[in-house]
Amino acid sequence: MKITEKLEQHRQTSGKPTYSFEYFVPKTTQGVQNLYDRMDRMYEASLPQFIDITWNAGGGRLSHLSTDLVATAQSVLGLETCMHLTCTNMPVSMIDEALENAYHSGCQNILALRGDPPRDAENWTPVEGGFQYAKDLIKYIKSKYGDHFAIGVAGYPECHPELPTKDVKLDLEYLKQKIDAGGDFIITQMFYDVDNFINWCSQVRAAGMDVPIIPGIMPITTYAAFLRRAQWGQISIPQQFLSQLDPIKDDDELVRDIGTNLIVQMCQKLLNSGYISHLHIYTMNLEKAPLMILERLNILPTESEFNAHPLAVLPWRKSLNPKRKNEEVRPIFWKRRPYSYVARTSQWAVDEFPNGRFGDSSSPAFGDLDLCGSDLIRQSANKCLELWSTPTSINDIAFLVINYLNGNLKCLPWSDIPINDEINAIKTHLIELNKHSIITINSQPQVNGIRSNDKIHGWGPKDGYVYQKQYLEFMLPKTKLPKLIDTLKNNEFLTYFAIDSQGDLLSNHPDNSKSNAVTWGIFPGREILQPTIVEKISFLAWKEEFYHILNEWKLNMNKYDKPHSAHFIQSLIDDYCLVNIVDNDYISPDDQIHSILLSL
Incomplete structure (x- = not known):
């Protein structure tokens, strides 16, 4: 304007x-x-x-x-x-x-x-x-x-x-x-x-x-x-x-x-x-x-002026690029990496928004990683050392993630933006999982009909209600994956995608090419909006990006002659898989995901 x-x-x-x-x-x-x-x-x-x-x-x-x-x-x-x-x-x-x-x-x-x-x-x-x-x-x-x-x-x-x-x-x-x-x-x-x-x-x-x-x-x-x-x-x-x-x-x-x-x-x-x-x-x-x-x-704006401002028309900041003016849907995997998401979808045609190429297996879902610039980690090699030191064990990684969850770290290699108060409802569970060597990457708590003007979970017009399914993305040792899959086999509410660095994909989605809405809002006189989804094609693109991030981190360690850290990060790439689970029961107060993962 x-x-x-x-x-x-x-x-x-x-x-x-x-x-x-x-x-x-x-x-x-x-x-x-x-x-x-x-x-x-x-x-x-x-x-x-x-x-x-x-x-x-x-x-x-x-x-x-x-x-x-x-x-x-x-x-x-x-x-x-x-x-x-x-x-x-x-x-x-x-x-x-x-x-x-x-x-x-x-x-x-x-x-x-x-x-x-x-x-x-x-x-x-x-x-x-x-x-x-x-x-x-x-x-x-x-x-x-x-x-x-x-x-x-x-x-x-x-x-x-x-x-x-x-x-x-x-x-x-x-x-x-x-x-x-x-x-x-x-x-x-x-x-x-x-x-x-x-x-x-x-x-x-x-x-x-x-x-x-x-x-x-x-x-x-x-x-x-x-x-x-x-x-x-x-x-x-x-x-x-x-x-x-x-x-x-x-x-x-x-x-x-x-x-x-x-x-x-x-x-x-x-x-x-x-x-x-x-x-x-x-x-x-x-x-x-x-x-x-x-x-x-x-x-400065008063509280009522902040509430009236269309800052959160969607759960992410609305783009002013005319090409993206109709964008209403994003995969949740890039929730804390908006820069790389926008870069990798920058070459989509106007008519590919709001739904993009999600579920279209006949064409690449996202542009090349090169569109993100020279590096996928937004911090310089020297800043990486300053922020994340030289991890040599899974406990070191867990320590970094816990610091991030507590607000003491503003970013992680795979999370560009600071954590917010949304995770407070599940933070103790996330910390506990990390202490058990299950490294959490991305998450959101269950929300069952909170007013859209809520300071923590709200978005969109102020006269509606918003909902969320609980979502958790994490790194899991490959040795634990068979037991997880067996546990989820007969669970009617928990759906998952799991993949390793080689691209071996496992899932229990009934039709894993279709989108599963994990956030939605209902507003009087307006359509139901479903702005955040989980689906196969975008998860495959995110997997590619995630393991490249780990590889860049490893190369940074080599650059500063930190062979033990480089070797450890390579073991994350080789020995851990990337998993996401959606709890489709957004009504039950039980944290099924947490309980199942602790039992592995």
């Missing part, structure tokens, strides 16, 4: 100020994964109207990371995203590629910038086959995509740094040229002089520019960073800021606290001015400082 439309829609329905966050592209793969997690947490904590992603104009990997971040934010995290696009080092062919990627990811917002000079250049000059000014880039976007994108432009309340005379009138003329070329909203450079900014807003309006003005807000985290950023942007610092911060400049915690109060006072004055209803916060990829500002402004 366009930023301009979102802001207008909110203006008509609520008088409450809105806000957005800016993130820059990290330089390392690990940094990218950390940023995804942070973006997700900040969204769930604050529900921003949108985020934006800066553009790396150096070419090569970092430029592609910008479009990757936009695509992932839109498709996996469901975040309305604005992509920066600059003229620096950007021939038309690269601009076309970036715009095409943004278009196909569902992004409808571009911040069109001339850009700073390359780091190795003293002055800005256009690249061969590129554009001289932001207005030229805007015209080009309009000529190629019409009104598909809302286009933002940069505003400079204290004039562009390259204007030697600080000619405000001339700077406003340049700004109006960008608006006349097709700019739909203005995002400004950071500033601290709020009175000057308000005066600038009045001049913008007097010059005939009636588009939203969005102030760029830079949090104050340390005194050195505060001075450095102001100097870099050539912006003035009011004496009030200096007099309060300079005496405490060596106390970072106090600087952040006092600095946040100064920014809050500045933002409140902006909102009171009548020119501003939206704040754009430059996060510098940090989490705490931006949320502190919003909390002290008292504009």
Whole structure:
């Protein structure tokens, strides 16, 4: 959705100020994964109207990371995203590629910038086959995509740094040229002089520019960073800021606290001015400082606003990729690996959603593992060691899983996202199973008709009821599998799939090519939704991914010369099978799965 439309829609329905966050592209793969997690947490904590992603104009990997971040934010995290696009080092062919990627990811917002000079250049000059000014880039976007994108432009309340005379009138003329070329909203450079900014807003309006003005807000985290950023942007610092911060400049915690109060006072004055209803916060990829500002402004969502927000239309975050707009079903196996699931289904045709290729044994259910990127484990090799050490026994693995279940570990090789309160109902049973060398991978408890607005299990419209069958996926020693199969042979409620790394599949599903819904919701005046399933084709794809994850983990151990750990992980691949069990009796309070597994 366009930023301009979102802001207008909110203006008509609520008088409450809105806000957005800016993130820059990290330089390392690990940094990218950390940023995804942070973006997700900040969204769930604050529900921003949108985020934006800066553009790396150096070419090569970092430029592609910008479009990757936009695509992932839109498709996996469901975040309305604005992509920066600059003229620096950007021939038309690269601009076309970036715009095409943004278009196909569902992004409808571009911040069109001339850009700073390359780091190795003293002055800005256009690249061969590129554009001289932001207005030229805007015209080009309009000529190629019409009104598909809302286009933002940069505003400079204290004039562009390259204007030697600080000619405000001339700077406003340049700004109006960008608006006349097709700019739909203005995002400004950071500033601290709020009175000057308000005066600038009045001049913008007097010059005939009636588009939203969005102030760029830079949090104050340390005194050195505060001075450095102001100097870099050539912006003035009011004496009030200096007099309060300079005496405490060596106390970072106090600087952040006092600095946040100064920014809050500045933002409140902006909102009171009548020119501003939206704040754009430059996060510098940090989490705490931006949320502190919003909390002290008292504009974070209330509990009722969280409940009314369509954050959980389905048990997963709804994708904003237009190709996936009708997606209503996912296999439960990727419940804690949304990144790889979306990557591996990214090449499905539009008409393959909401049901995808589940049960269609004549075609591959999922794309190649290569679609997930270079690695299936989202952590770097060094981070793997830091998080999961060097396991050499099944007890070591059990210890890691128990730490994860208790919230002390945020991820595991096969689980990208933190555990949530949903498993509290069965957590003691899961811990007990792990202590008995049955390594739990994924699970959900039984739910029999809980209101859809329940804080833990709820999803979808708030006026319905949700249901779940108990589900457990785990690693089991192959030596125990025959006894498990024999025990389940005559059980009328428990169905299973079991497979080893060689692909030997066993199951008691009556027709193992059909889907078994394990989550569903019933809503007045709407169809019954069955968003989570277990079925054969997707389980085979998940098995392939799971054992590849273990193999990558083993290779990480070899890389750091940890042969005992590598040998042990190989034994997991060779000697353990992957099993899932569904308890189709969602009414009985008995945990049959737990009892049977403990008896093996």
